[in-house]
Amino acid sequence: MDTIERIKALSDAFGPSGFEDDVAVLVREELDGYETFTDHMTNVRCEKEPGSDKPNVMLDAHMDEVGAIIQAIKPNGTLRFLPLGGWSAVSFPSSAFKIRSREGKDIPAVVAIKPPHFMKKEERNTLPPVSDMVMDIGVTSAEEARELGIGIGSPAVPDITCRYDEERGLFFGKAFDDRIGVACAIEALKRLQEEELPCNLQASFSVQEEVGERGVRSNAEALKPAVMICFEGCPADDTFSEDYMIQAGIGRGPMLRHMDVSMITNWRFQKLALDVAREKGIPVQESVRSGGGTNGAMVNQNYGVPAIVIGVPVRYIHSSNCFCRLDDYENAVKLAVELCRVLDAQTVSKL
Ligand SMILES: [Zn+2]
Structure with missing residues (x-):
């Protein structure tokens, strides 16, 4: 290479x-x-x-x-997680992740945020603790998440593909x-x-x-x-x-x-x-x-x-x-x- x-x-x-x-x-x-x-x-x-x-x-x-590891599956299929490495809570919400399944497939995920429509006024400017955040892989039940091979201990990393701008000699990733x-x-x-x-x-x-x-x-x-x-x-x-x-x-x-x-x-x-x-x-x-x-x-x-x-x-x-x-x-x-x-x-x- x-x-x-x-x-x-x-x-x-x-x-x-x-x-x-x-x-x-x-x-x-x-x-x-x-x-x-x-x-x-x-x-x-x-x-x-x-x-x-x-x-x-x-x-x-x-x-x-730095990444994350799935700690538990909620009944609705969203996933509680723990950070791997030093994250600040502010960098999680609405970040895209990929979670690696048991079979080695990468499943896209997002750290869920409630749409502003449903937020109470005070929620709009406050940050929940990481322990209250969840990753969402777009399923509707815990069973569906398990069928995808996602469960306790599944590792995750940010989902972004590196780009290089040749003119500026700059990497983004x-x-x-x-x-x-x-x-x-x-x-x-x-x-x-x-x-x-x-x-x-x-x-x-x-x-x-x-x-x-x-x-x-x-x-x-x-x-x-x-x-x-x-x-x-x-x-x-x-x-x-x-x-x-x-x-x-x-x-x-x-x-x-x-x-x-x-x-x-x-x-x-x-x-x-x-x-x-x-x-x-x-x-x-x-x-x-x-x-x-x-x-x-x-x-x-x-x-x-x-x-x-x-x-x-x-x-x-x-x-x-x-x-x-x-x-x-x-x-x-x-x-x-x-x-x-x-x-x-x-x-x-x-x-
Ligand atoms: Zn380092």
Whole structure:
């Protein structure tokens, strides 16, 4: 697949936390030059030079996306659900979803809203809790829903097909958190495949990040990275911040995060990344965040591994409809590739 087709396919792939199988298939197909291993959580991993004594540099991206899981069927066939990952209640009502049936068929659904005609005055400006929301698949009874193979535990994701505007280099779709990161890791691995590197390049395509960074531990246990480069689709802030506070605007380059709620980035590694970006003329943005959290933090905390986060800004992350840009993706790949070229044993030992 070419780059655009790959990003579109990754965006469209069905893969809420815990159900990443389709994404894993795509990743393995795209990494046909590498020997990949898939564990029983569906984490995928590979390395360029297994057993080498060069420092292990692990690229990571999570394959899961925010979605939902059906909790119960109501007698009228509408479906109670729980969010998978961090949604805000405001982004659910009237969003289109697809629910995967037991037989693997995707059934269109909508988070139901009462038509304004039937709303009481106060209902029009209030938001019900998610526990009162339901998904509707257009059936008239619980029995009919069950006949479609939909029931307790059925997973769901937003129902939108990715579009690319070539003139503006702009993608519109779902799940760029973190499929744009997955695309970055795949592209970096491809570009470096034939190159003699000072490090052993490794890759971790991990599951269940959105529910608490659960998958990456298994990959880190197996790969034993010396350093980690974490690709993320990160929340863009450029449509609601004053210019001086914009730290992740689309089209301004990938974001390097100094701090979020789960990690203070190793400043030596962060400085190296910023220096490399400057030397190579790669535009980057820097951020200090009061929220957030990534796989980088999980590996950093549990294994003492210096980790940086290279984030591709994504507008309206953790909702159904998102934008991201090709130039930010390309600059994220470039930065990681250049870093892999300088991360030799001596440099890693000083981080
Ligand atoms: Zn993410």
